[in-house]
Amino acid sequence: xxxxxxxxxFSLLLVSSLLSVMTSYALSQDKVDKLTKPVHKHHQVQITxxxxxxxxxxxKAGDIVTWVxxxxxxxxxxxSADKKAISPDLATGESFSYSVPAFKxxxxxDYFCSFHPxxxxxxxxxx
Amino acid sequence: xxQFKKNxxxxxxxxxxxxxxxxxxxxxxxxxxxxxxxxxAEKPKAxxxxxxxxxxxxxxxxxISAGKIALQRSSNPEVKKFAERMxxxxxxxxxxxxxxxxxxxxxxxxxxxxxxxxKQSMEHEAKLKTLSGRAFDKAYxxxxxxYHEAVIGVIEKQLIPSAKNAELKQALVSVVxxxxxxxxxxxxxxxxx
Ligand SMILES: [Cu+2]
Numbered sequence: 001x002x003x004x005x006x007x008x009x010f011s012l013l014l015v016s017s018l019l020s021v022m023t024s025y026a027l028s029q030d031k032v033d034k035l036t037k038p039v040h041k042h043h044q045v046q047i048t049x050x051x052x053x054x055x056x057x058x059x060k061a062g063d064i065v066t067w068v069x070x071x072x073x074x075x076x077x078x079x080s081a082d083k084k085a086i087s088p089d090l091a092t093g094e095s096f097s098y099s100v101p102a103f104k105x106x107x108x109x110d111y112f113c114s115f116h117p118x119x120x121x122x123x124x125x126x127x
Numbered sequence: 128x129x130q131f132k133k134n135x136x137x138x139x140x141x142x143x144x145x146x147x148x149x150x151x152x153x154x155x156x157x158x159x160x161x162x163x164x165x166x167x168a169e170k171p172k173a174x175x176x177x178x179x180x181x182x183x184x185x186x187x188x189x190x191i192s193a194g195k196i197a198l199q200r201s202s203n204p205e206v207k208k209f210a211e212r213m214x215x216x217x218x219x220x221x222x223x224x225x226x227x228x229x230x231x232x233x234x235x236x237x238x239x240x241x242x243x244x245x246k247q248s249m250e251h252e253a254k255l256k257t258l259s260g261r262a263f264d265k266a267y268x269x270x271x272x273x274y275h276e277a278v279i280g281v282i283e284k285q286l287i288p289s290a291k292n293a294e295l296k297q298a299l300v301s302v303v304x305x306x307x308x309x310x311x312x313x314x315x316x317x318x319x320x
Pocket of ligand 1: 114
């Protein structure tokens, strides 16, 4: 108790100054973000009934796409062009978020589930 | 088997439910024909929810069992990947079905269809165990195509319309896409063998 009382004024001072620094930083950073950063949208693709819903999603570079597996079986998301994994294997209820890059060679990114090749979807980017 | 023509109006599920044909015969009767308006069609016996539970459990187990044989005997990577998927997916569907019927307090009760399916499965497996190489892959995949077509027909035309419990009916509806995706998958492989 003695120690505590002795330290109290110091800790209070420390906390209040930290708070004020954080608050002012948060506010100013928020303003800066609004002025300088583009708005990145978050999109969700449900994996349900062995389909990607929506099947075709229009996105911008920097957007976040989250795939959510609602089926009782595992699924995944693979790039149709290079056959490489975009997501890890997703068990029931698992999800994966992907930051969309700028598409270079095409306006779409076609993808599929490597477990179930009939499951296909695409992300489209406007030029 | 040979007397069945592609345009035979008798549908796969009727053969299955009447227990007069082998699953091989089903292949030649055009199970893609979804018509049920055959004049000489006999009305299938009413299925209870307990029967439906037994059919779902049996149908999944049969495909898991065949998949395990394929994993052992095939050396085709696409066939093995497919077999692995059948084991994983049908196990998942099976366990969610078992969970549901347990929750609903339904105890599976076998009926004629389960008996026919099991008998055909045993015959098919005995045949598979004598084959290897491309002959094995072809026999396994050809049968997977026919089997998934037949099971989709049974679920859509018999199980869903017969199901009394709404949750069971909904579960049957939601299981169809799995069988359809598997059907497309094995048809893709079938073209390469
Ligand atoms: Cu999948």
